[in-house]
Amino acid sequence: MALSLVVPIFGPPAAGKTTLTLRLGQAPGRQIFRLREHVSKEVLAATATSSERLGWIDEFTVAEALRSYFEAAHENPDVHTVLLDNFPGSASQVDQLLTTLWTLTPPCYIEPIEVVTDIKTLKQRAKTRKVCHRCERDPISDPRLPAIPSSQDPWQCAHCGGLLHPRRGDSPRLLKARLQRYHQTAAGIRAGFTDSGIAVTQLDTTNTIDGAADLLAPLLISRSRSL
Known part of the structure; x- marks a missing residue:
């Protein structure tokens, strides 16, 4: 077994990205990457509450986190799939991710998933989680x-x-800022993949996140087995 599939999962806040990765990441051979788990406490503290810097992490820190993580995952014989929870968050992070993955031998299949739902559902989930x-x-x-x-x-x-x-980030002020930031960056994230010849699949989680996970699971199995 070797790392053969990387699944970036991105989308607006409260769309179900983390719940989706938790559900799919339970299968043997899969790992979940969360950027905040691979950067320093000081970096996180600087981005946690300011609506202007919300979630912003400098490119050098992101590049180092990706490099060290995927080098280890690539060498781990027990891992064939990595799910990226809420990453990439910008067009530049797409470039950093692809640059990191393209250095790996053998190459991985990249299957970006954009989680989508309606604004009413987003606000309701943020209010209750x-x-x-x-x-x-x-x-x-x-x-x-x-x-x-x-x-x-x-x-x-x-x-x-x-x-x-x-959840702190679900306060009305921060949720509004997070939604605005996503809408400003979403087109660039999609273009970062598609301009590199990588199709982005949209997954609707409006009805149930578990149902969306059930729809996605067979695709991940077929992709991981095809290489």
């Missing part, structure tokens, strides 16, 4: 992974029993 500070030890105390509430109490974590909290 919660995170668990106890289960996700985020370096700047800003957890991102969606927590599952217990059936008895919507504010209690089903996994650890701890208190759930709204």
Whole structure:
């Protein structure tokens, strides 16, 4: 087994990108890449709350994170697929990703997925989703992974029993800024792939994210086996 498939998953906030990658990443041989897990605490802290710098990470840091991650994944015989959660976030990050992947031998198949849904669904999901500070030890105390509430109490974590909290980035001010940033960068992300001859597949998660995962799963299996 060798790394043969890389799946960049991007889209607007609250469209279900993380839930989708968590669901698909459970299969053997798959790993999930999240950029925030491969940069310093200081870099994250500088981008967490400012609407002007929200999520912005300098190109050198991104390039180093990608290089070190994919070199390790490429050498890991147990990994054949990497799912990129909410990456790339800009046209320049598409270029950095492709430059990194094109240095690998043998080459990987790249299958970009743009997650889409309507604005009403986005706002509703952002309003209701919660995170668990106890289960996700985020370096700047800003957890991102969606927590599952217990059936008895919507504010209690089903996994650890701890208190759930709204996600910081889902506050109305920051959600608006994140949506604006996505709409400003989405066309450039698509073009970054298509101009390199890589088709982007759109995946609608409006009805259910699990249903979208079920639609995508066979494609990933066929792609990973074709190389």
